[in-house]
Amino acid sequence: MDAFLKVEDLSRLYRSARSEPLLVFDQVNFSVQKGEFVCIVGHSGCGKSTVLNILAGLDEATSGVVVMDGREVSGPSLDRGVVFQNHALMPWLSAEKNVAFGVRSRWPDWSRQKLAAHCQKYLDLVGLTGSEHKKPAELSGGMKQRVGIARAFAIEPKMLLLDEPFGALDALTRGLIQDELKKICAATHQTVFMITHDVDEAILLSDKIMLMSNGPRARIAEIVQNTLPADRRRDTIHKDPQYYPIRNHLVDFLVSRSKQFSSSDFPDSYNPRQPPLVKPGLVVADCGAYQGADAQQPAPPRHVDKVVANS
Amino acid sequence: MIVMTRNVRPITLSQFAIASMNKSSTYRAGLLSLAIFGLILLIWHLATLPVDHTIGGDSEYAKLMGGGETTASGLPTPLQMGEAIWKHLSNPFYDNGANDKGIGIQLAYSIARVLLGFALAALLAIPLGFLIGMSPLVYRALDPFIQLLKPISPLAWMPLALYTIKDSTISSIFVIFVCSLWPMLLNTVHGVASVRRDWLNVAKTLEASVLRKAFLVILPAAAPTILTGMRISMGIAWLVIVAAEMLVGGTGIGYFVWNEWNNLSLTNVIFAILLIGAVGMLLDLIFGWLSRLVAYQE
Numbered sequence: 001m002d003a004f005l006k007v008e009d010l011s012r013l014y015r016s017a018r019s020e021p022l023l024v025f026d027q028v029n030f031s032v033q034k035g036e037f038v039c040i041v042g043h044s045g046c047g048k049s050t051v052l053n054i055l056a057g058l059d060e061a062t063s064g065v066v067v068m069d070g071r072e073v074s075g076p077s078l079d080r081g082v083v084f085q086n087h088a089l090m091p092w093l094s095a096e097k098n099v100a101f102g103v104r105s106r107w108p109d110w111s112r113q114k115l116a117a118h119c120q121k122y123l124d125l126v127g128l129t130g131s132e133h134k135k136p137a138e139l140s141g142g143m144k145q146r147v148g149i150a151r152a153f154a155i156e157p158k159m160l161l162l163d164e165p166f167g168a169l170d171a172l173t174r175g176l177i178q179d180e181l182k183k184i185c186a187a188t189h190q191t192v193f194m195i196t197h198d199v200d201e202a203i204l205l206s207d208k209i210m211l212m213s214n215g216p217r218a219r220i221a222e223i224v225q226n227t228l229p230a231d232r233r234r235d236t237i238h239k240d241p242q243y244y245p246i247r248n249h250l251v252d253f254l255v256s257r258s259k260q261f262s263s264s265d266f267p268d269s270y271n272p273r274q275p276p277l278v279k280p281g282l283v284v285a286d287c288g289a290y291q292g293a294d295a296q297q298p299a300p301p302r303h304v305d306k307v308v309a310n311s
Numbered sequence: 312m313i314v315m316t317r318n319v320r321p322i323t324l325s326q327f328a329i330a331s332m333n334k335s336s337t338y339r340a341g342l343l344s345l346a347i348f349g350l351i352l353l354i355w356h357l358a359t360l361p362v363d364h365t366i367g368g369d370s371e372y373a374k375l376m377g378g379g380e381t382t383a384s385g386l387p388t389p390l391q392m393g394e395a396i397w398k399h400l401s402n403p404f405y406d407n408g409a410n411d412k413g414i415g416i417q418l419a420y421s422i423a424r425v426l427l428g429f430a431l432a433a434l435l436a437i438p439l440g441f442l443i444g445m446s447p448l449v450y451r452a453l454d455p456f457i458q459l460l461k462p463i464s465p466l467a468w469m470p471l472a473l474y475t476i477k478d479s480t481i482s483s484i485f486v487i488f489v490c491s492l493w494p495m496l497l498n499t500v501h502g503v504a505s506v507r508r509d510w511l512n513v514a515k516t517l518e519a520s521v522l523r524k525a526f527l528v529i530l531p532a533a534a535p536t537i538l539t540g541m542r543i544s545m546g547i548a549w550l551v552i553v554a555a556e557m558l559v560g561g562t563g564i565g566y567f568v569w570n571e572w573n574n575l576s577l578t579n580v581i582f583a584i585l586l587i588g589a590v591g592m593l594l595d596l597i598f599g600w601l602s603r604l605v606a607y608q609e
């Protein structure tokens with residue numbers, strides 16, 4: 001099956017009059033299947049937001065193509081809903097009007113009642129029943145972010161793009177909204193591309209975690225397949241034997257390996273067209289010891305049995 | 312370039328008071344205001360106590376000034392002032408020919424000129440400011456002209472206006488137009504140009520049409536800044552109309568002041584000054600109220 005979203009040889013060069021041109025990333029290749037939840041993690045400044053903005057159509061790649069659902073992405077579209085890092089709600093509109101703004105664009109000839117009912121449905125979905133008529137200034141940070149999510153969901157996009165949606169929230173609120181997001185995405189089979197700095201968030205939510213190396217000339221260094229059972233829950237996830245191997249793998253990448261991948265000395269086996277797909281959750285998890293090199297190899301079947309036994 | 316952002320709104324003393332005091336101290340401030348007012352009246356009363364004037368020349372002059380009742384300084388007493396205020400306000404709209412019109416009529420002329428000039432300026436400045444604010448190219452092309460024209464005193468246009476327009480009323484409206492133009496234009500440009508990128512990106516990703524973007528995103532986002540510009544413009548316009556009417560004569564509160572000065576009626580001059588202040592305050596209050604309507608909290 002052809003991938004729903006295909007990113008090929010994407011690069012972004014910033015030219016400026018005062019300094020050297022900056023090649024933020026190049027040869028970025030990845031694909032996302034329909035209904036898949038994909039996270040991208042990487043150090044600050046490696047170009048994650050730039051990738052997302054290119055997917056959204058808000059920024060233009062210097063080279064490379066993005067193809068979604070068989071069509072090349074050129075410019076923003078209602079097919080891709082974006083949740084911005086700082087919610088980006090319009091402060092002069094109530095929560096409901098913020099959601100309605102996009103819905104009106106999507107279905108311009110809907111009646112007022114139909115529009116209101118549609119907005120209400122999505123505000124209820126994110127747990128904002130009763131706060132529809134409040135202005136963003138009267139909402140808490142978590143509630144604002146929920147309005148942002150409702151706004152993106154309400155246009156029923158083919159794909160959802162989230163740029164560190166929960167970065168500014170406290171741990172408790174973040175957990176609550178993560179659960180909600182997970183529920184909604186599972187129910188609607190939403191295809192999602194999300195940026196996060198939170199390794200646990202990535203493991204909880206995503207099917208695939210893309211690791212981006214440090215810039216300049218950042219690339220997708222590795223793609224980690226999340227092999228935890230789909231019905232994983234925030235309160236029990238850490239009891240799964242696969243959890244710590246995956247988590248350690250991600251943390252290890254962020255702490256030490258991402259540096260090695262920079263300065264363009266990738267291993268010889270590395271092919272930017274096809275970044276290695278690893279399954280650290282399926283690697284022998286004896287005493288939780290992490291075996292970095294083995295992670296590159298596809299997991300032998302006996303580990304799969306083990307996972308099945310555990311789940 | 313000097314831009315007025317909405318963070319530098321003109322702040323009145325009472326706004327300051329409300330922001331920094333609680334209810335009971337607002338009440339105390341009111342009492343203090345009353346006391347200060349009483350003190351001013353008292354000083355005024357003492358300063359204008361009647362004096363014995365037996366020295367000849369002085370008496371003649373005093374007769375000229377006060378029309379019989381004389382005071383030490385030639386200024387009216389608080390009581391005379393009160394009578395004059397009552398006289399003017401009880402019959403504001405009489406019209407006994409060119410040089411003797413009720414104060415209401417004079418004020419109406421001035422306000423009408425200000426509103427007309429101001430409205431014309433708004434009609435040009437706000438759409439033009441929108442255009443300039445949205446397009447860096449247009450901004451750079453027009454900036455030198457704006458920079459050159461902005462510092463010119465609006466009254467400096469008067470001779471040119473009188474020569475080309477040949478009508479004193481239209482000339483004074485033109486002067487109001489010119490002086491109202493710049494603050495509104497610059498604030499609109501600034502407000503439109505500094506709309507948060509995020510909101511524009513939201514509008515883009517939600518595929519809002521150009522009109523929806525302009526009226527539902529940019530306009531409300533820039534409205535507080537635009538309104539601040541309008542408020543500053545209105546303040547300047549009200550300052551300028553008095554001077555303009557003094558220059559061109561005929562009608563209006565500025566002309567009234569000048570005329571009463573020629574009549575040597577200080578009472579009427581002071582009355583007009585107070586009235587100019589009151590109307591200016593009222594106009595500012597209206598714009599303060601309008602700004603609160605469009606204000607939003609981020």
Ligand SMILES: Nc1ncnc2c1ncn2[C@@H]1O[C@H](COP(=O)(O)OP(=O)(O)OP(=O)(O)O)[C@@H](O)[C@H]1O
Pocket residue numbers: 014016022024043044045046047048049050051215
């Ligand atoms: N307009 C610009 N002009 C020049 N360089 C830019 C511009 N925007 C971004 N960059 C550079 O591009 C790089 C990537 O920026 P980007 O915002 O995509 O990083 P990020 O991975 O999202 O970081 P963070 O995790 O902190 O959000 C940064 O090094 C930044 O300096």
Ligand SMILES: [Mg+2]
Pocket residue numbers: 048049050163
């Ligand atoms: Mg970012």
